[in-house]
Amino acid sequence: MALTAKKPTIDDVARRSGVARVTVSRVLNGGPNVSDAVRAKVIRAVEELDYKVNPQARSLAGGASRLLAFVFASDPENEPNSYYESALELGALRACLALGYQVLIQNVPQSMPDRQKRVLDLITTQRCEGLILSPPYSDDIALIDAALAQGCRVVAVSPGGAGCGKADGVGIDDEAGGYDMARELLRLGHRRFGFLAGLEGHLSADRRLEGFKRALAEQGLGSEAYVALRGDFTFRSGTRLAPELLDHSLRPTALVCANDDMAAGVLSAAHARGLSIPADLSITGFDDAPVAGIVWPPLTTVHQPVKDLGQRAVELLVARLTGANSAPGPVFELLDHAVVSRQTTAPG
Amino acid sequence: MALTAKKPTIDDVARRSGVARVTVSRVLNGGPNVSDAVRAKVIRAVEELDYKVNPQARSLAGGASRLLAFVFASDPENEPNSYYESALELGALRACLALGYQVLIQNVPQSMPDRQKRVLDLITTQRCEGLILSPPYSDDIALIDAALAQGCRVVAVSPGGAGCGKADGVGIDDEAGGYDMARELLRLGHRRFGFLAGLEGHLSADRRLEGFKRALAEQGLGSEAYVALRGDFTFRSGTRLAPELLDHSLRPTALVCANDDMAAGVLSAAHARGLSIPADLSITGFDDAPVAGIVWPPLTTVHQPVKDLGQRAVELLVARLTGANSAPGPVFELLDHAVVSRQTTAPG
DNA sequence: ACGCTTATTGGAAGCGCTTCCAATGTGTCT
DNA sequence: AGACACATTGGAAGCGCTTCCAATAAGCGT
Structure with missing residues (x-):
């Protein structure tokens, strides 16, 4: 050799x-x-x-490791390939390359009993200077506080709630996204809805439901106008829960889903029972993931720039680390979303 | 603070x-x-x-960074979410966690002009001790040699050809996978085929075509029995190339694709022209990615344990680094594959 | 009991870099 | 012309760890 x-x-x-x-x-x-x-x-x-x-020597002497950690929650057994997280990661990778930082990807399923300690150990053990938290960790105040207390900067991706108050963040206006999607459906004449929400604790996804409700309320429609269920963001949960939504006494004419994978599942279940989409039923997703263009018919959804979210997250983090951003309070950066009307929506 | x-x-x-x-x-x-x-x-x-x-101090003093690099090629603009690479990465991540190593994920699109230098710089700059190469880098002999020459250990994931001769590797028997799939189709009575191959340079994917040909040859079928085209592994290339396959004078009754994304594209294109699947046409994929279960009808495909490939790749690498594996020549580890018959295949 | 090997411990050096601070040079102000 | 600020350079120390090698204690045969 x-x-x-x-x-x-x-x-x-x-x-x-x-x-x-x-x-x-x-x-x-x-x-x-x-x-x-x-x-x-x-x-x-x-x-x-x-x-x-030699980055190791530099880090040892200078005290700066130029190491970031990206934490995501999906359980590899359930969801080997979540677009949302892959795209976030890709964006983060791209930004790191440009900025001369390195990012350690960390997969910490929610199901882990000691998940918080796990994340914190990562900071300590690897000497990470910054933490990028994707949902639902982006809303884990205890975790954010603990990381901050260790002197680690953190940025929350798509925080849904109070997380914003502690750390910097990036995201879209999920509430408005839900609102916009609902408006579109209302415009098409739908008045009875099913809503397939996401996993508990994913606050930003819950905000989509809130926006949805607000749009309904503007039309004088209240809780009698929809039925909501919680899935887990997977295709399977869409197929599993679709029947319950479809068979509900409300007889919804449109099913609104908190992400595209579940919408794809719902679509598949609808096919399975012989429904014609969108003639018999409108279905919408959220994210504009590749799957939205793959299913038949292609899915109407809300586009969000996920890769950009990952990229901006790193940029915000690095700005803090280098001192380029020295705002006293947390800053939150809002990116654009847009309803993408494809072929799973029709007048109801 | x-x-x-x-x-x-x-x-x-x-x-x-x-x-x-x-x-x-x-x-x-x-x-x-x-x-x-x-x-x-x-x-x-x-x-x-x-x-x-402090890992930086340890690395500086001891000369071992415990850092691995995982290199994948997909272009984020085309394919933001390739199951194959995400799953590989997840497996690698999991193994690293268990072994106390860290892995730097590196996305180096094939389109980059200085891609080889890019990868090598990663080794030098970050002091990575090991390199995990996914296709098509796993067949890039020049790259492998260069890395080896720098004292970096490398393991090739799914090398298709001579790569095996230089570095350790993991993979399935792609040739047999193609063979098995073809056998199944032949058993169903198909005699005229379209084959949608992958990107040039992905040697392991090409071996699927070789296996396919071997199965045909066993039945006395030669090049008159099939038409082959090259896609780029994306859904879009499936939809784009499907017409050419379908309209070919051969009039194939079964379309065999080198991966699931392309098969999904072909399926979508078939739907678009009103074909009934699998009654009018059989379609098969390769990988058993989630998309195989998402499309309608669910896709018959060849399962390969991608996550395990990623995990074993890291384990092989670490075994070399620690000296646990001191085999003089490269070792290659073969994992199992299996045809998964779902609903896109029927008698032809 | 003596010299020997073997197990256990510690001292010192140094990995490659950055930090702090002192040492020059150069220009400006009065 | 002398004092002073400022720009430019280098010397030395040390980041937290591992390596090499010397030192001591313990075990053994004869």
């Missing part, structure tokens, strides 16, 4: 460029007070040697 | 347990030659202090 020549160190660069180690360090970190001539010399030496800083 | 008390160091533990720093280090690393009494004392001190080793 070809033994690798030892990697060049900062001292090699210093020697080669005829300056002190500390000067090289300054150049590497874009520090001030370096003359152009010296800077050029150093940069040339770096290139000639193909020198790369 | 509550300033965090400084984290305890190994010296704190040493002081507290009344031994030397080096002894604590020995206990922490499970080293030999530590008396039970001392070991117990140290462990107690560690617990009382809630001490965690």
Whole structure:
């Protein structure tokens, strides 16, 4: 096996460029007070040697690990491939690449008994400086507080409630998303609805229901106009719960789902009982995941820029870490959503 | 903001347990030659202090970063959520958690001009000790050689060809998978086929076509019995290429796809032109991704244990790094596959 | 009881980098 | 011209850990 020549160190660069180690360090970190001539010399030496800083050494000396952690909750056994989380991760990865940070992906199912400790240990053990929390962790105040207390910055992705008060956040206006979707259905003439909500604790998803209710209320429609059930965001929970919604005495003409996977499940169940979609029943999702375009007919849904959420989350975090953002209170960044009308909705 | 008390160091533990720093280090690393009494004392001190080793310091001093890199190719713009890669990643994550390693996820689209350098830089820059290559990187001999030359261990996931000769690997027998699927279709009486292959360079996916051909050949069927096209593994490429397959003069009665996403696309296109599946046309996929159960009717496909592939990949890698595996040549681990007959296949 | 090996412990050095602070040089103000 | 600010450089210390090697204690045969 070809033994690798030892990697060049900062001292090699210093020697080669005829300056002190500390000067090289300054150049590497874009520090001030370096003359152009010296800077050029150093940069040339770096290139000639193909020198790369050792992040471990830098972290040890400087106290900054440039390590972020992205925590998501989905249970691999149930949901091996949640679009929402994959896309968030991809966005985070992309931003990290651009910013020179690294992100440790951590999958901590809600079902784990010691899940909070698990996340906190990650910070301690790996020396992560920042935490990106996806739902439902983004609403876990105790966790956020604990992380903050350890000096770890945190950003919540799509927090639904009070989480906003503690940490920075990114998200869309889920309430408005639910409202917009309901408005569209009302416009089409629907007056009796089924609503398939998400897992308990996912506050942002619950806000979709609230927006839905608000739109109904504007038309003078109250709780007599809909029946709501809770699924777990999976396709299977959609197929499982669809019958209960469809057979309800209310006889809904439209089924509104808190995400696309469940909507796909509902759609499948509707097919199975021979319903013609959208003629017999309108179905809507949320997220605009790939599955929305894959099912037949393609799903009307609410688009949200999930990849961008992941990206902005990292950017917010890094802004805090570098001090670029020194706002005293938490900042929340709102991204746009939009109803995408495809072919599972029709006049009711 | 509550300033965090400084984290305890190994010296704190040493002081507290009344031994030397080096002894604590020995206990922490499970080293030999530590008396039970001392070991117990140290462990107690560690617990009382809630001490965690600093991985950066350990890495700097010991030269082992315990960092792995997982490289995947999908272009986020096209395929934000490939089941195959997500599942691989999840498996890798799980194994890393168990083994005390960390994995850096790296998305390097094939379209990047300097993709190989990108991957190698990752090793150098982040000091990764091991590389997990998913297709098509698992067949990139130049990349594998370069990584190996840098002293980085590598394991190829589902290599299709010569990659096996250089690095350790895990995978299923893709050739047999293609063969088995074809056998099933032949058994159902089909004699004219369309085959939707994957992207060029994905050698393991190509082997599925080889297996398919072998099964046909066994029945005396040659190239007159099928028409093959190349897609890019996406749903969209399935819908796009389906017409060409269906309208071919051969008039295939079964369409065999190299993965489930494309099969779902083909299915969708078949629906669009009013075909009744599987009565008018049989369609099969490969992978047994969630989408296989989501489309209507559910897809007949070849199951492969993708999560396990990711997990075993990490385990193989770590075995090399720790010396647990010191086989002179590369080892290849074969996992099981199985045809899963659902409802897109019927007698032809 | 003596020299020997073997188990257990600790001292010291140093991984590659950043931090703090002192040492120069250069220009400006009065 | 002298004092002073400022820009530019380097020396030294040390981040928290592991490695190498020396030191001591304990066990054993004869």
